[in-house]
Amino acid sequence: MVQSVLIVGGGSAGWITANLLNAHCRRTGRDTRIVLVESPDIPTIGVGEATVPTIRRTLNDIGLPEQDFLESTEATFKTLIRFKDWNLGETYDHPFDRRPRPQSDTAAIAWSAQNGLPFDRHFSVLTQLADFNTAPKSPRHPQYQASFPYAYHLDAIKLAARLSSFGQANGIEYRLGNVVDVIVSPEGLIAGVKTDRGDDLTANLYIDCTGFRSVLLGGALDVPVRSFEKHLLCDRAVTMRVPYDVYRPERILTYTKATAREAGWQWDINLQSRRGIGYVYSSQFLDETAAEAALRQYEGAHSDELEARHIRFASGKREVSWKGNCVAVGLSDGFLEPLESSGLYLIEFAGLAIANMLADFESAPQATMRYYNRITNDLYDEILGFLNLHYVISNRRDTAFWRAATSDEVIVDDLRDRLELWKHRGPGQFDFPGADRLFARDSYEFILHGMRYVKGATHSRASIPDLSQVVMKARAELPDHEAFLSLVERAAEARKLS
Missing domain, CATH: 3.50.50.60 (FAD/NAD(P)-binding domain)
Incomplete structure (x- = not known):
C-alpha cells in the first residue's frame, strides 16, 4: 500500500x-x-x-477558487501566442480556438490554397478578439468556465x-x-x-x-x-521583470508575444502589476553580455536599472x-x-x-x-516535434543561428515525413496518433498556415467561415481585459475590508 x-x-x-x-x-x-x-x-x-488551457482543470481539481487564484498569482488571461518575425516581417497567431466546430477538412484545405488569407483570422474568434483586448470570459461565467477556451499568464x-x-x-x-x-x-x-x-x-x-x-x-x-x-538549439535565457510603475504599456494584453530574434526568440508577458520579458537564445551564437544588451535595447532606457537574471538549461x-x-x-x-x-x-x-x-x-x-514511462516519454517526444516545427519551417536564413536552426539535420525524425506531405496539403486527421495530445491538429494548422508552409491547388472561398457575427456578439457580451482585472482587484479589496 x-x-x-x-x-x-x-x-x-x-x-x-x-x-x-x-x-x-x-x-x-x-x-x-x-x-x-x-x-x-x-x-x-x-x-x-504562461500556461495552456489545462491549467483550469488542474486548479479546479485541486479546489482552489478561480477568484482566489487570480488575486494571489497576479494572473491575467491568455488566449493565444502572437508570433512575430519567425518568417521575417510577418506575424501570425496560435490561438486556443479553432472554428468551425467540428473541424472541416474542406475548409482547411480550401484555405491552404488561397493567396493572402490569414488562417488565424478566418478560423479563430480569439485572434480577432485579441485585437480589441477582449477578455475571454465575463464575471457571470462559473469559475474556470467560459464561452471560449483560455489559459493564464501568472x-x-x-x-x-x-x-x-x-x-x-x-x-x-x-x-x-x-x-x-x-x-x-x-x-x-x-x-x-x-x-x-x-x-x-x-x-x-x-x-x-x-x-x-x-x-x-x-x-x-x-x-x-x-x-x-x-533539435532545440536554445540553451540560455536572460529574463527581466518590468513593474508598471517603471513602465506601463498601453494595454495589458490577453496574449503572449513571441518575437524571433537573431539568435533565438523573445517572450513578452503581461501580468497585473508588471511584465515579464525574456530572451531565449543559443550560446553557440550569442554570449550572455550580448543577450542582456539585446533585451535591454528591446525594452528601452527605462530598463537600465532593472535586474536581469541569466538562466542556463539543457533540452532533454x-x-x-x-x-x-x-x-x-x-x-x-x-x-x-x-x-x-x-x-x-x-x-x-x-x-x-x-x-x-x-x-x-x-x-x-x-x-x-x-x-507511465512510456506515456511520459511519448509526451515529451510529441512536444519536442511541435517545438522543432516552429524553427525548421521558418524561411529565415539571415543569421548563423537561423541557418543552423533550419538545417536538415535539426529536423526531428518523426516530423520529417509529415513535413514532406504538408508541403502539398494541410495536416489531416491521421497525422496525429494518440488520443491525449497537448498539441494536435489544430495547433499544427495554425503554425503551418501561419508560416505559409502549405502549398496547394486553388479552391473556392466558399468554405471559409464568416465569423463576424460571433465576434460582434462576443464583443458585446464580454468585458475589456483591463475592466475584468479591475473587478478582480476591487473584489480583493472588498474582501480585505470585510
Whole structure:
C-alpha cells in the first residue's frame, strides 16, 4: 500500500503535484500521508509565466477558487501566442480556438490554397478578439468556465506560495530542510532522505521535484538524460521583470508575444502589476553580455536599472521518469524550452497521472512504471516535434543561428515525413496518433498556415467561415481585459475590508 508519499522540493512542480495527490486522495477516500520537504536556501527558477488551457482543470481539481487564484498569482488571461518575425516581417497567431466546430477538412484545405488569407483570422474568434483586448470570459461565467477556451499568464513563484498555504491548510505536511543524504537500498530503491534539520524522512513513494539538480532520480538512482539539444538549439535565457510603475504599456494584453530574434526568440508577458520579458537564445551564437544588451535595447532606457537574471538549461529528459519507488516531476525529469508554455503542463500531466496510478502501483508496480514511462516519454517526444516545427519551417536564413536552426539535420525524425506531405496539403486527421495530445491538429494548422508552409491547388472561398457575427456578439457580451482585472482587484479589496 502507498500509505505515505514524500515530495522532495517545492516550487510549482512540488506544490502542484502535492495538491493534485492530496485532492485525489481526499476524493477517493485514500488514507495517504503526503509530506513535502523544501529547501529554505535554494531559489525557485519561477520563470514559467504562461500556461495552456489545462491549467483550469488542474486548479479546479485541486479546489482552489478561480477568484482566489487570480488575486494571489497576479494572473491575467491568455488566449493565444502572437508570433512575430519567425518568417521575417510577418506575424501570425496560435490561438486556443479553432472554428468551425467540428473541424472541416474542406475548409482547411480550401484555405491552404488561397493567396493572402490569414488562417488565424478566418478560423479563430480569439485572434480577432485579441485585437480589441477582449477578455475571454465575463464575471457571470462559473469559475474556470467560459464561452471560449483560455489559459493564464501568472507569477509562478506566487502560484507555488499560494498552493503551499492552500495545501497545508488541507492536510499536506510541510518540512523545511536541505537534503544532505539520500539512502538507497541494496535493491536500488530509495530508503530514506536526511536533511540538515535532523529529519530522517521515509515513504512508500518518493517524488523528485528538485529541479535541474534531480537529487533523487538523477543523483541517487543515476538515471541518465536523453538529450534533445540536436533539435532545440536554445540553451540560455536572460529574463527581466518590468513593474508598471517603471513602465506601463498601453494595454495589458490577453496574449503572449513571441518575437524571433537573431539568435533565438523573445517572450513578452503581461501580468497585473508588471511584465515579464525574456530572451531565449543559443550560446553557440550569442554570449550572455550580448543577450542582456539585446533585451535591454528591446525594452528601452527605462530598463537600465532593472535586474536581469541569466538562466542556463539543457533540452532533454531522463531516460525513465519512474524508477523503483521514485518518480521525477518537472525539471528533475526533463525540460524542452519555454516556447509554447509546456513546462507547467508537464507538471500538471505528471501530477494527475501519478495520482490516478497510485492504486495501479500497489497492485502491479512494474506494469505501472513501464506504462507511465512510456506515456511520459511519448509526451515529451510529441512536444519536442511541435517545438522543432516552429524553427525548421521558418524561411529565415539571415543569421548563423537561423541557418543552423533550419538545417536538415535539426529536423526531428518523426516530423520529417509529415513535413514532406504538408508541403502539398494541410495536416489531416491521421497525422496525429494518440488520443491525449497537448498539441494536435489544430495547433499544427495554425503554425503551418501561419508560416505559409502549405502549398496547394486553388479552391473556392466558399468554405471559409464568416465569423463576424460571433465576434460582434462576443464583443458585446464580454468585458475589456483591463475592466475584468479591475473587478478582480476591487473584489480583493472588498474582501480585505470585510
